[in-house]
Amino acid sequence: xxxxxxxxxxxxxxxxxxxxxxxxxxxxxxxxxxxxxxxxxxxxxxxxxxxxxxxxxxxxxxxxxxxxxxxxxxxxxxxxxxxxxxxxxxxxxxxxxxxxxxxxxxxxxxxxxxxxxxxxxxxxxxxxxxxxxxxxxxxxxxxxxxxxxxxxxxxxxxxxxxxxxxxxxxxxxxxxxxxxxxxxxxxxxxxxxxxxxxxxxxxxxxxxxxxxxxxxxxxxxxxxxxxxxxxxxxxxxxxxxxxxxxxxxxxxxxxxxxxxxxxxxxxxxxxxxxxxxxxxxxxxxxxxxxxxxxxxxxxxxxxxxxxxxxxxxxxxxxxxxxxxxxxxxxxxxxxxxxxxxxxxxxxxxxxxxxxxxxxxxxxxxxxxxxxxxxxxxxxxxxxxxx
Amino acid sequence: xxxxxxxxxxxxxxxxxxxxxxxxxxxxxxxxxxxxxxxxxxxxxxxxxxxxxxxxxxxxxxxxxxxxxxxxxxxxxxxxxxxxxxxxxxxxxxxxxxxxxxxxxxxxxxxxxx
Amino acid sequence: xxxxxxxxxxxxxxxxxxxxxxxxxxxxxxxxxxxxxxxxxxxxxxxxxxxxxxxxxxxxxxxxxxxxxxxxxxxxxxxxxxxxxxxxxxxxxxxxxxxxxxxxxxxxxxxxxxxxxxxxxxxxxxxxxxxxxxxxxxxxxxxxxxxxxxxxxxxxxxxxxxxxxxxxxxxxxxxxxxxxxxxxxxxxxxxxxxxxxxxxxxxxxxxxxxxxxxxxxxxxxxxxxxxxxxxxxxxxxxxxxxxxxxxxxxxxxxxxxxxxxxxxxxxxxxxxxxxxxxxxxxxxxxxxxxxxxxxxxx
Numbered sequence: 001x002x003x004x005x006x007x008x009x010x011x012x013x014x015x016x017x018x019x020x021x022x023x024x025x026x027x028x029x030x031x032x033x034x035x036x037x038x039x040x041x042x043x044x045x046x047x048x049x050x051x052x053x054x055x056x057x058x059x060x061x062x063x064x065x066x067x068x069x070x071x072x073x074x075x076x077x078x079x080x081x082x083x084x085x086x087x088x089x090x091x092x093x094x095x096x097x098x099x100x101x102x103x104x105x106x107x108x109x110x111x112x113x114x115x116x117x118x119x120x121x122x123x124x125x126x127x128x129x130x131x132x133x134x135x136x137x138x139x140x141x142x143x144x145x146x147x148x149x150x151x152x153x154x155x156x157x158x159x160x161x162x163x164x165x166x167x168x169x170x171x172x173x174x175x176x177x178x179x180x181x182x183x184x185x186x187x188x189x190x191x192x193x194x195x196x197x198x199x200x201x202x203x204x205x206x207x208x209x210x211x212x213x214x215x216x217x218x219x220x221x222x223x224x225x226x227x228x229x230x231x232x233x234x235x236x237x238x239x240x241x242x243x244x245x246x247x248x249x250x251x252x253x254x255x256x257x258x259x260x261x262x263x264x265x266x267x268x269x270x271x272x273x274x275x276x277x278x279x280x281x282x283x284x285x286x287x288x289x290x291x292x293x294x295x296x297x298x299x300x301x302x303x304x305x306x307x308x309x310x311x312x313x314x315x316x317x318x319x320x321x322x323x324x325x326x327x328x329x330x331x332x333x334x335x336x337x338x339x340x341x342x343x344x345x346x347x348x349x350x351x352x353x354x355x356x357x358x359x360x361x362x363x364x365x366x367x368x369x370x371x372x373x374x375x376x377x378x379x380x381x382x383x384x385x386x
Numbered sequence: 387x388x389x390x391x392x393x394x395x396x397x398x399x400x401x402x403x404x405x406x407x408x409x410x411x412x413x414x415x416x417x418x419x420x421x422x423x424x425x426x427x428x429x430x431x432x433x434x435x436x437x438x439x440x441x442x443x444x445x446x447x448x449x450x451x452x453x454x455x456x457x458x459x460x461x462x463x464x465x466x467x468x469x470x471x472x473x474x475x476x477x478x479x480x481x482x483x484x485x486x487x488x489x490x491x492x493x494x495x496x497x498x499x500x
Numbered sequence: 501x502x503x504x505x506x507x508x509x510x511x512x513x514x515x516x517x518x519x520x521x522x523x524x525x526x527x528x529x530x531x532x533x534x535x536x537x538x539x540x541x542x543x544x545x546x547x548x549x550x551x552x553x554x555x556x557x558x559x560x561x562x563x564x565x566x567x568x569x570x571x572x573x574x575x576x577x578x579x580x581x582x583x584x585x586x587x588x589x590x591x592x593x594x595x596x597x598x599x600x601x602x603x604x605x606x607x608x609x610x611x612x613x614x615x616x617x618x619x620x621x622x623x624x625x626x627x628x629x630x631x632x633x634x635x636x637x638x639x640x641x642x643x644x645x646x647x648x649x650x651x652x653x654x655x656x657x658x659x660x661x662x663x664x665x666x667x668x669x670x671x672x673x674x675x676x677x678x679x680x681x682x683x684x685x686x687x688x689x690x691x692x693x694x695x696x697x698x699x700x701x702x703x704x705x706x707x708x709x710x711x712x713x714x715x716x717x718x719x720x721x722x723x724x725x726x727x728x729x730x731x732x733x734x735x736x737x738x739x740x741x742x743x744x745x746x747x748x749x750x751x752x753x754x755x756x757x758x759x760x761x762x763x764x765x766x767x768x769x770x771x772x773x774x775x776x777x778x779x780x781x782x783x784x785x786x787x788x789x790x791x792x793x794x795x796x797x798x
Contacts, residue, residue: 006787031794032595034587053778056787057794058594063620067587070580070617074560074591077578080794082595097588100581226793227576227592228599230555234522234571236579245525246571246579407510414532417728439532454516458545458689461537462527463517 003027003160003196006055015188017181020152021111022047023190024159025083029198030109031057032082034071036064036090039123040179041113044085065090069097069110076106077235079201079226081163083109087179088117088130091137098172099138100237102260105214105221107166107201109159111175113182114290116341116368126179127368128290129342134174135319141257143264145271146174146319148289152186158316164199165271169263170221176318178341180291180371201226208232213244214256220263264320272322275314282311284384285329286337287350289315291371296339299377306378308385321349330357335384339364339377360384404452404467406444412464415439419456419465425449428456520544520554522574529568533727535686535712536566536633540573542689543604543631546696557600560589562609564640565714566633569604583614586621589628597771598791600700601627607634607648611667615647622676624770625704631696632669632707635714636751643717650753654721668750673707674763680706681746681763685734686713688759695761704769711757724754 007026015023022044025033033052035045049059058075062068068084075082086094091112101108114130116122130137134146145165149155155177162173204211204223213233214222222242225231238246239253264271277300279285284303288296293314300310313329315322326349330336336354338347344363351361364380366372393399406427413435420428420442427450431443442465444450450467457466512523521544530536547554554575561570563582570577580588585605593601603610610618610632621628636653638644643656648669652661674681680702684692692710699706713719713730724730734757741749742760749758768776778786 031789032591034591053782053786053788056789058774058789060590060594062587062590063616066584067590067617067620070584070587071591071594073580074578074588075595075794076591077576078592078595078599078793080595080789082591082794096581097584100584226596227558227578228556228596228792232555232574232576234577234579236571237581238579245522407514409510409512409515412512412527414527416533416726418533418538418731421728421731437527455689457516458541458693459538459687460541461530461533461535461686463512463515463521463537463541464527466515466517 001198001200003193003198004029005193008190008193008196010190010192013188013190014185015152016043016183016185017149017152017155017177018043018113018183019047020156020188021085021159021175021177021182022051023188024156025109025163026051026055026057027156027190027193027196028081028160028163030081030083030163031055032072032075032080033057033059033084034062034068034075035059035085036062036068038087038090040115040182041085041087041111043182044111044113065093066096069094070100072108073097073101073104073106076101076108077227079203081107081201083111085111085113087113087115088127089120091130091133095133095137098144099140099142101172102138102142102144103237104235105170105260106172107170109162109166109173109175111177114176114178122369124179125369126291126341126371128178128292128340129345129368131176131318131340131342131345134176141261143261144172144174144319145169145264145317146176148176148315148318149181150290150293150314151181152184152188155181156188156190160196160198164197167199167201169267169271170224171264174319176290178290203229212242214240215242216259220267268320268322269324271317271320272325273316274322274325275316277312279311279313279329281309283309283334284337284381285311285313285333286339286377286381287313287315287326287346288339289318289346292339292341295371295374296377298374299339299372299381302374302378303381306382308381310381310385315346318346323353326350326353327356330354330359333359335360335362337362337364337377337380337384339366339372339380341366341368341371343367402452403448403470404450405447405470406450406456406465406467408441409464410435410441411437412462413439413441414462415441416461418459418461422459423456424453425451517541517544520547520574521572525572528572530565531716533713533715534565535635535727535731536569538686538689539631539633539692539710539712540569542686542693543696544573545693546700549697550700552600552700556598557602558589558592559602559604560585560592561603562605562614564606564609564638565635566604566606567609583609583612583617585609586614586617586628586630590621590626593627594789596791596793597789601629603628603630605632606639607632607636607669608638608646611669611672612647619672619676622673622678622705622707625677625679625767625773626770627703629699629706630708632709633712634669634709635712635718637714637718639714639717643721650751653718653753656717656721666751668746669709670707670749670762671746674746677705678707678763679704679765679767682707682761683709683711683749684759685711685738685757687731687734687738703772704767
């Protein structure tokens with residue numbers, strides 16, 4: 001269906017990534033946001049708190065990020081599209097209830113405008129070191145979807161994408177921005193509402209007597225009933241059966257957890273989005289995401305000037321990782337070069353996928369607090385091409 | 387019932403009668419109902435239920451005044467009382483399956499359940 | 501005389517509580533002589549008497565013994581993470597303001613790990629009915645010290661007796677802005693039911709503390725007998741003082757328990773204040789979240 005015009009600020013704007021993030025959420029139909037102030041993400045909720053009262057949305061500044069994430073999960077159970085926004089330290093606190101959202105299969109969106117870490121780290125400066133936390137941050141086995149925009153415009157677009165994916169797969173979708181994208185001001189075109197495709201929250205049509213909250217009938221996700229519609233359902237963070245009742249057995253654990261994983265793992269090809277350039281015939285392929293993708297493009301051009309045959313893959317979806325595509329590319333290239341603003345996170349995934357084909361995975365690390373010098377990326381490409 | 391003096395409205399007041407129903411397999415033998423029954427209708431049984439607890443049993447069937455205190459205080463939702471008309475009280479309370487089939491609850495009882 | 505064997509005809513569905521609990525999950529996990537079930541029964545009775553549309557009533561629990569309530573009541577029930585019942589419930593209420601949202605959890609959950617959420621929800625006068633079952637100890641994990649454990653009481657992590665001061669919960673709630681504050685024990689079945697009924701009809705942050713026996717841990721570790729012995733203790737030591745100064749209702753080990761309704765005042769709730777403020781500042785431009793929830797599709 002089409003977006004609700006009340007949330008769509010159609011027009012050509014000059015916005016920073018945080019504001020574009022807020023606009024994207026509102027255009028996607030988000031009507032509940034709970035958040036706690038944290039640099040460099042706060043502008044998102046500042047934007048939203050100004051505009052929400054004009055479109056039927058509710059923003060609440062919670063007492064901490066634990067509460068913010070819990071409130072988001074609660075609000076989503078009313079059928080209201082919900083999200084929260086944070087940065088590294090807050091992201092750590094949210095992990096508990098991101099796990100709850102995964103276990104209860106609650107559609108929601110969490111934005112992390114990454115800064116340098118660990119701990120309080122570099123509050124006002126860029127980092128990309130929460131990528132593995134996004135995947136593995138909460139305890140236990142679960143799957144999430146994570147996206148990584150490289151510009152304010154793409155942040156707007158991916159927010160809509162994120163809310164739609166959350167609905168389709170009933171998972172928390174993490175939008176892994178970074179401080180540079182968040183605070184970078186660029187042209188953002190917001191299309192008319194009728195051009196924005198929205199996945200609605202589909203409520204079950206079953207009668208309450210026969211409805212079971214976690215019965216899937218072969219589909220990837222169960223049908224959703226919201227609180228207050230007479231279904232009187234139960235949902236829990238404990239291992240549960242189709243009725244949503246806790247069952248402490250390894251059989252139920254297997255059934256419950258494997259479905260949480262399979263609904264994403266079996267749909268990787270439907271979820272994953274990549275941007276590729278000149279991968280065919282390349283000796284070396286650069287894999288990058290977020291702000292680093294933009295810097296890496298310059299590195300690629302510099303290397304090409306020196307005669308290297310370089311391809312480029314930009315991860316728009318970072319989780320689930322595009323295993324199949326990277327494995328296929330690995331068959332044809334000598335090496336991957338992975339620049340990222342951390343000491344080696346997504347490079348581990350590239351390395352895993354490249355190992356069988358014998359391709360190298362070369363990390364170009366950056367400690368955070370700035371972006372790479374493109375020359376360093378160029379050097380890494382030239383080194384890997386030898 | 388013993389009175390230290392005969393109440394003035396003795397003739398007008400109708401003492402309700404109830405019949406205790408026990409869901410034996412839910413009982414965990416806490417004894418709350420036995421302790422707090424104002425008419426001492428119940429005692430702990432010597433028998434075991436399937437989980438090995440001693441459920442209560444009715445010893446003064448005719449005495450139950452359907453105050454539902456046992457129902458309210460039972461933490462295991464294992465006991466309740468239903469009203470019986472005066473004629474049935476003495477014979478029916480606590481034992482008759484036939485009485486359980488008919489629904490003797492007065493309207494206010496229904497209201498409370500609704 | 502009648503024996504259990506003579507009652508095979510009594511069906512679980514006949515029990516008056518049946519419409520309010522998930523009979524397919526009985527018997528519940530609570531220990532013999534635990535009082536949580538009694539609190540649930542009182543709440544179910546209050547719901548029955550309230551005439552409320554139960555389809556619009558949600559119950560949210562955290563983790564722990566009382567945390568299981570959400571799974572036993574036949575309402576929309578959410579068994580959430582440890583300490584987060586109140587913020588989860590906050591999201592539920594704000595997401596669909598027509599819901600009557602109840603938080604039903606234990607002392608460890610609501611004022612131990614969840615203390616920060618508790619004080620802020622009270623400060624906001626968030627439209628929640630919070631029922632806190634206080635057994636003075638962490639039950640499900642095996643009797644560890646709680647924020648409510650009275651001084652000198654023994655717990656599995658204070659084997660020589662507790663030397664930390666305990667929360668006085670009515671004072672905590674009242675000082676943070678709760679607009680209805682009451683305390684009863686689970687022996688006070690009629691008064692507790694009445695308090696639930698009253699609180700169900702109020703708005704804003706309503707807090708009811710219910711003292712209950714934990715026989716398996718609190719009573720055993722402190723050699724207090726069974727849950728029934730604790731009920732007898734409540735009988736002898738509970739003192740009803742409506743309107744008591746909440747500063748004076750702290751609970752010492754095996755000492756008197758002041759019960760009653762301490763606070764009952766009309767104050768605008770979070771939602772009322774939000775609506776009023778936005779109407780005043782934004783006028784006709786203000787679009788409140790519809791009672792049935794944020795923007796829904798089709």
